[in-house]
Amino acid sequence: QADSGDGGDGASGKFVYVYPFDISVEHYNAALNTGVLLTAAPVAELFIPRCAILNWETHEWVPQLAESVTLDGTTLTIKLRSGIKWTDDADVTAKDVVGTIYLQKLNAAQGTIGWDQLVSATADDDTTVTVTYSEAFTGVEHGALKAQVLPYARYGAWMDEAQGLVEAGEVQGGPGQVTLAEKIAAEDFLDEDFITCGAYKFDQIGETVITMSVHEGGLFADQVKFSTIEVQKGDNAASVQLLLSSAVDYSTQVLGATDRSTIAGVEGLKELSTPGYDGIGLMLNQDRFPEFADTNVRKAFMYVFDTEVIGEIAKGAGGYYVPATYTGLPDPHAEGLFDDVELEFYATDHAKATSLLEEAGWAKESDGWHKPDGDLAEYTIIGVEGWTDFALSGEQAAGQLTEFGLNVTYENVPADNPWGIWGAGDFDIAVRQWANPFVPYVYGSWQMTWFTDNSQTADAMGMGLPTGAVETTSLGTVNVDDLYLQSQKGTEEEQAEANKTLGIVFNETLPRLPLFLNQRVSYAVEGERVNTIDPGSYELNDIYFDNPIMVRILEGGIEPV
Amino acid sequence: MTDPILSVRDLSIAYRTGRKESVTAVSGVDLDLYEGQSLALVGESGCGKTTLGLGLLRLLPGLGEITSGSLTYRLKDGSRADLLKMKKEQLRRFRWSEAAMVFQGAMNAFNPVIRIVDHFADTLRDHSDGKRWTKAAVEARAGELLETVRLDPDRVLQSYPHELSGGMKQRALIALAIALDPQVLVLDEPTTALDLLTQRSIVQQLHELRKKFGFTMVFITHDLGLAAELADRVATMYAGRVIETGSARDIFYGPRHPYTAGLINAVMPVKGERPVLESIPGYPPSLKAMPDGCAFNPRCAFATDECKRDRVNLELLTDRPLAMHHSVACLHHDRVRLQRTAPEQLASVAESENANA
Amino acid sequence: MTTTLDAAIAKPRKQFGETFLGRLWTGLTRSSAGFAGTLLVLAIVLFSFVGPLLVDQDNPTDTTQIWTEPSAEHWLGTQYEGKDTFTILVNSGAQPIWVGTLAALMAVFIAVALGSIAGYFRGRVDAVLLQLTDVTVTIPQFLLMLAVVAFFEDIPPWGISIVVGSTMWAFLFRSIRAQVMSLKEREFVEAARLQNLGPARIVFREILPNMAGFIFVNFVISVNQAIYAIVGLYVLGLMPSGTPNWGLMIHQSWGQNFYLNPIALPFVVAPLIMIVLFTIGLVTMGRGLDQALNPRLRER
């Protein structure tokens, strides 16, 4: 790669980011969805762009490779910018985008919102792509727009094959798809250059440092202010160290409380904190223990917890937040939605918990709480081996319940396949996420709350939580299944209404016991190489899915000192 | 002939057995060895023969230590030197060129991982005094030496020690021992592990070598027959002390110490009638619990209170020249009798010899 | 004559100093190093088994007390949950020690049983067992343990003992077998055979007592190795994180980067020191014992 020195007008300086890559196993085959060098890292935006990035606050698309994006009914029109070049000097065209979409569509899991509904993608001309959906949907275009665009020049044969298979009705798991997937998986392109079209291109790929330089002709190459992007290899420990010595400007590693106190004194250190869209809660197995069906019992449990403590231990100060409402929605979603309803707020209150349990027919005896049938209540909370926040939350929750007089122990299950365990309902109480980290659409949270891990089939009961008819005090019997559909597909008002109703149902029946929400914290060092590092208007963007700092770099909003 | 080649005075050797304890394995030994003589050190197992032998070359293992006495040699150049006062390098040069030693159980005397010829090479080179020993020169010299002990140099030189039989090894070691033409040769049980026939041939060769090279020999054995075969003089040791010295005939025909007499009485002869033998009662004392007085007193038929009280020193019995004296450390030496007496004519020979002296 | 016989009969059978326990005792106390090692081991065992009874077990999570410096109230400060580090440390020794001891017992038991069988009877059993040890020695021990741990998923502590014990016996087996083989050829064993004393009696009364010292010393060494393996498994984070123990503390220190933070040092260093002290104790104790029980060294 003949390097042309600095690229964009007036680009200078260096921006250093840290990420735990591993070039000894990673490869350059971007058609594979995993194991590709740095493409899963937030920094990927800088070299392998997508059509658009989402602004999580406004739910508007921030066009990237696309100049504009319009969803009209079931048709998505992507207008590409012209003049963007791949590093092999070819133009970025609609053909690349269409091919990318077909590859993704074919390999996407069935049941994935956005890909299931996608019918076809066509290149109308060099810069226009039309995507047709079978039905309209909030966020249906998400998948197509957020796929990292791949060069037809390299992946064309697979893209064409994928298109052919999709058109023939092939889905993920079908024989044609499997064959193609195997073909793709066997290729690593390590002997060739990684073809990208972003503002930066790979310069040197070392074992511990990767440097990127401006790719003239790449997307936003004229806007960016840094001539070099350096990615330091580093896990948590290393990033702590790098931050300590101000050797990096930005780190998205999730650091524990101890790490945070370690780096607290670094000059110019800036904590960039974003409310997360998911959190940690508990699933009660109603199928195994019918007593959990009693909302009093669920509420009582909820009143036992000191969620501040649990969050503090599991995530450390600043790593979590306690939701403003117990509606099953993260704060950004819940904002404004429940202004006119009175929701129960579950702050620690052992007296209340006692009375609720007694109301439910439970009785406390010397050996602990007994259920209405007189049996001693004994439960085990399971977490997952190696998932530290789960383990710590579960331990703390069990500890607090025990302190309250319930016989609850904590245990880890191996990380092999926790979904299998959850789905099968092979647990008493399980630590599990609630809400949904991936997409900023409210229905994602409902799906997690009621449907994920709760398929209720004979061999996979999950939580055993009823969804067809849920008893509530204020709303009577509610059909959650229907409401869920409305929250996805209805008009904006219908969606809002359904969301509100579901929120109230959640608040009264607690289908999951929400402990806390994750606060996404990343770290920046200002003043060393970079003036200010600020998310700007993308404050709510998730740092992993639509990293605000990367968008700002591409926009030229972050500058060297 | 008045000047002994080796003179040991009041030599004591102790082994450290614990942080503060030690046992005295050899105590207060006086010995004189005159040129050309062969001296047999005899005594029961554990009486300190090997220790004394090692002491003669200052070769004691790490835990052994010469605690008193002196060890003077008359060197080849005629000067006398006290071994105990020698510096390391001096001592190294002294060893093997002035006095060599053939060890108890020669089986392990050779480094198992190098060839026989290399043993010769090492010895010759480290005593070369500037002379360069080429491979050929070493082989020639070693071959010559091996031939004097009737070994086939072509075969033996290039062999590893384990490829030789015990007898061959023993002979090879003897050849190695005379490589530097030492004046004194100390042999510690050189034939004990060997078969009778091999032993006989080694004895034969020692006689020949002695005739040829005329070295002075200290010969350690517990086999009295061998002592009779090889020694001009015999010194009996008991519990770390020399209790009787004399010519071979003195000792074998007229021992004056009850222990020596007991030993000789206990020897079974092959030739001649079968005598009724008697053993010395009891067992030798442990070095850690030595009886007071004469160490032999608990086993001695003649023991009196005096024996139990005072240490008994060697007493000269004859007025022969020092090189041929007979001394004994026993208060009752005049009461000691050999059970089977020597045949008359022999006894008279012995007496006349004594008288002549 | 009868009087002397009576006197003979009346004599006490053994002096304490001559019994195995007696020699054990002298072995442990004779050399100052061995004695110090024994004391060290005893101290840590006491600390870990009796300590928990003396220390207030109520060690609540306290988010206001995270990573405080050592103080009169918290001798070693507090850890990441605001719990008292010293209390955790006191509770952390028992499991590795008893699990290690159990594993070592098992390894020694298997090694002695199989080793005596193989060494005494030789033949096909011996060939098979030898082949087996060849294989066990060839497969990396940790891999075997990892596989077994993964296999049995939720493994209880005694299960770990079995896992560790069953991967550790092979080395000892060889030396026990070699010893039995050489002892078997010793003349006193042949003498016993000539008196028709029977194989069981010969193995247990004639051969094994001669190896008692060796076996005991190896037991001590095995405890050490077992702790090496068990703590290692914890350090790798492969073990259920229920009961507190040294390995877990090290795992947390490394996994959560406590070791980078000077304020966390008491928590990081405490288990290291405990393990170092305990293993040093075991090693010096073993050496002392070796000197006392190894006939070769003893008879000097």
Added chain:
Amino acid sequence: MSAPPAPPPQQHAADAPPAERTGPGLVRRVWASYAFRRIRQSVFVIWLVATITFLLMHFMPGDPIQIMAGRLNSSGMSHEQAVATATNIISYDPNANVWVQYLDFLKGLVTFDLGNSLTNPSKTVFEHVMEYLPWTLFAVGAGVALAIVIGLTVGMAAAYRRGSAFDHAMTSIGSFLTGVPNYILIAAVIVVGYTMLGVLPFLDMRGRITAGVEPGFNLVFFGDAIFHAILPIIAFAFTATGSFMLNMKAATTEVLTEDYVTVAQARGLKAGRISRGYVGRNAMLPIIPQIALQLGTLVGGSIVIEQILQYPGAGQMLMQAISNRDYPVVQAAVIILATSVVIASLIVDLFLVRVDPRIKTEGQEA
């Protein structure tokens, strides 16, 4: 009375040494068959190890797809998509017939083709293992080499000065090093050197080489590789040094009591020659097999060391492959490790024959 055997050629030269009759031809024949037997036995052990590994892997619970999915899931993919992605990459049939798999496996073993890594199918397992193993072998090898140099010299010196303060100090250090787990020692080194004193640039030392250093035959690369491997090398050297030291001391002590050493002293040989040619050479003999053994255990124990030191070697890879249930990689790694252990001990045996002339003719017990 049985018939007398065929008369041998007349050969009654005096003192004909017994070895002459066997002749070089016979020795070579016996020798050849000994080597052959050793090799055959080694192959058998490798086969057994391979089979056991296969069975362990086969019956180990856990599904590589689910495990990979879990990882993808926690790095931000929906569960369904994660499973789909993992399925796309990993071609693995959990229900395949064991026998068919086993036969395939054996075939692969013989043809040196154990397939591709499950999680990284673009690489054959051997390529994958070779990506990591050399680094561990380098570190272990250097550690053992260091241990040999230090352990043997110090051990010998201690034996020479038995009972001295130096001996006591070195013996204590030796027992300390062998007794305390090496990962604990190296952890302590990090805590003291890095956290407490801040003199050890531990974080820079992690990994294999520094960025920008191109692998190649140049000083910069080797220097850098050593800089990064220094902690693993020290860690591996710890235990080995201790045990070599103690063993060498014991062996030397033993050799020092041998007659041939006393004889050598009596022969007035120079001290240096005695300590090298007589004491050292013989004391080394029992250490040599232990070197092979140490290599094996150290490579096996590299899992924990590399975890603590963040050194991406075979141990980390193995750990990773096991937790990913990347069966082919685990199998290949174990087989390669086992084979190298077996080969190492084979080489040692054959080497011992060279340095110890006694083995060739007598010691065929093996």
Added chain:
Amino acid sequence: MPETAKTAAPLLRLRGLEQVFDTKKGPVAAVGGVDLEVKAGKVLCLVGESGCGKTTTARAAAGITRPTAGAVEFRGRPLTDMNSGEKSAYRRAVQYIHQDPYAALNPTRTVASTLTAGLKRHGLVKNRTEARAKAAELLQLVELTPPESYLDSYPHQLSGGQRQRVNVARSLAMNPELLICDESTSMLDVSIRVSLLNTLGRLRDDLDVGFLFITHDLAVAKYFAWDGEIAVMYLGKVVEHGPTPEVIGNPQHPYTKALIGAVCEPDPDLAKANRSADQLRSAEIPSLTDLPAGCAFHPRCPAFEPGLCDAARPALVDTGGPGLPTAGAGPERRGRSVSCHVVARDITRTRPSGGDRTLTFDAVPGSRRPGAEASADDPTTSPAESESSGAAWSA
């Protein structure tokens, strides 16, 4: 000499005993056809150089190893035919005393427990007190008195001679009829050796115990087996066999002569006189894996006659002897036998009618004392052939 004509089967009889070991270097015929017998209260002494098969023979006789051919018979019953009861009786009746008094005792057990283990096992005592009493008795029998100072000792607290006595006591515990002693005294010092031999001799005479006594020391053989027999072994075969005084005083086989000649006598004058005695042709013993053809001794034999000695293996033939019946090679044969072509030939040549023994080569070297030449009893024989049993000096 209590004479002959006992018709009962001997205590122990070895018939054509062969022991071939399979070794890596090929089969090793450690014992190649040995016929021997031991009678109650009698001593049979087996002598020979190292490696000639003495121990192997003894071990087969003791039932420790199973011979590859031939039979061991105890009181006329072959070992292989015995049922378990007989076998256990045999085990008890035949006891084995090892060479090394240190190795033969379990270092972890006291003398008392060593002595009583067998007693208890075979139910010879009822309880511990009785066992202890019996043990004390045994110690007295082997002259370890007072017993109580030994009963509770460990082997390492005893000296070599004491240990060997304990070994003997242990074997006596079984009330043996035959003691097999393999070099049992060779590790002891001269003075202690005599006293142990005297003790064993007392057992032989008082308890009527038979002995298979193995030694390489001819003097010991002579001393202990004076009333018994000596069998000289060479490379797995008996080469000469006869009553002790005969074999020692008048050896016939060149090997026996060489052995006796090689003995160093504790008599300086005698030694000096014999210094120039004959040598064997080779000092090296041939390897058992590669035995020379013909007489195994021929490469070393001073009487070697090419064509005769290296052609066929000599048989052990009866040469008769003074005062012993020469006829009838049956079990009661008490004559001398020698396995040497030269001796056999010379007997038939010079004594067709059964005259005196004649040898054509130098007799025992080294038994000439200065001035003792005069006592040569037969001027027609070689001048070297001198004294028969004439003692030069006596007690």
